[in-house]
Amino acid sequence: MTSASEYSKTAAILNSAFQAFATYGFRKTSMDDIAKGAGMSRPAVYLHYKNKEAIVRELTQFYYGEKTTLVAEALSGSGTLPQLLERAIQVQSQGMADILASPHGLEMLDATKSMSTDIIQEGEAELTRLYADWLRREDAAGRAHLPVGPDEAAKTITASLKGIKMTASSADEFEQSISQLATLLGAALEVR
The missing domain is CATH 1.10.10.60 (Homeodomain-like)
Structure with missing residues (x-):
């Protein structure tokens, strides 16, 4: 211990x-x-x-541990499906704009990706599982409209977040794109 x-x-x-x-x-x-x-x-x-590589791996492990906990808490809260999804996406994305605003943000992301591929894959899989389980519960309760299965919808959520992180040219663009994604997905999944 x-x-x-x-x-x-x-x-x-x-x-x-x-x-x-x-x-x-x-x-x-x-x-x-x-x-x-x-x-x-x-x-x-x-x-x-x-070495520095071991530190990067530990930072990556810490990042995914924290994000998994925060997303799970956000998805288990109260509110409408769009509100819960928006909170989960916001907590998952929190802090990334600061990294992207750093003069060395892209280098940090590249280093992390090259040294921690296994940790990233496990972390992304866990986040995807959280979203899929949540969508299953929301669907069973009649609060979600799923044009695809919960696993596919969850993969779309996490892949979209990852894509925005990798393609945003600035912190402002990242935050705007994350907000737009949360709004679009929340509206698409909400039962009307």
């Missing part, structure tokens, strides 16, 4: 790494940069992570 002190050190390293990657880019960030930002020595950081 991880002690509170170890958890605090790990959190400090991850926060520092994220800030350093956003400021300097993945390639130019050194383990010294990460250690300084975490208030630790470089050897102390190496006791937790063997």
